[in-house]
Amino acid sequence: MKAKFLLPVVVGALLLGAAYALLKPPPSAAPSQRSAADGQPASPPPSSSQPHDPPPAQVSVLYARPNVFDIVVKGGKRVSEPAVLQAHQGDEVTLRITSDTTDELHLHGYNLQMQVSPERTAVLKFTASRTGRFTFEFHRIGLELGALEVYPR
Secondary structure, three states: OHHHHHHHHHHHHHHHHHHHHHHOOOOOOOHHHOOHHHOOOOOOOOOOOOOOOOOOOOOOOOOOOOOEEEEEEEOOEEOOOOOEEEEEOOOEEEEEEEEOOOEEEEEOOOOEEEEEOOOOOEEEEEEOOOOEEEEEEEOOOOEEEEEEEEEOO
C-alpha cells in the first residue's frame, strides 16, 4: 500500500526541488535569504505539525524585471529612477529619456549618444557587454544623470 503513494510523493518532491532551483532569488536579493555565513542569522527551517511529515514546500514566483529604465528630467534635474541603475553582462538595456530640454545624452564607457528633445521620448537600447560603472549625462548643460552598474554573470 505504501509503495502506491511513494512514487507520486517522490515525483512531486523532485518537481518542487527543480522549481525552487529555477525560481530562487539570487543570493543578494533580500536580507531574509542571507545565511549565517554572511554574518546574518540563518532562517529557521519551517516547523512541521507531525514529526514524520516532510516540511511544506515553499516556492515563490519571481517576476524578472526587464532592464528598461524610464528617466525623466525636469528643470535640470533627474526626477525618476534611482541614481544608480543595475544590470548584468549580456542583458539588453533600454534607457527611455523624457526631458523638458533639448540636449545630448552620453553613456560613458560605451560611448553611446542620443539626442533628447521635449517633444518625444528618446530611446537608447544596447547590450550590456562591458562590466563596471558607467556614468550618463547631458553634455550641453553638463548634468550627470546617474550611473549604470553592469555586473558579471
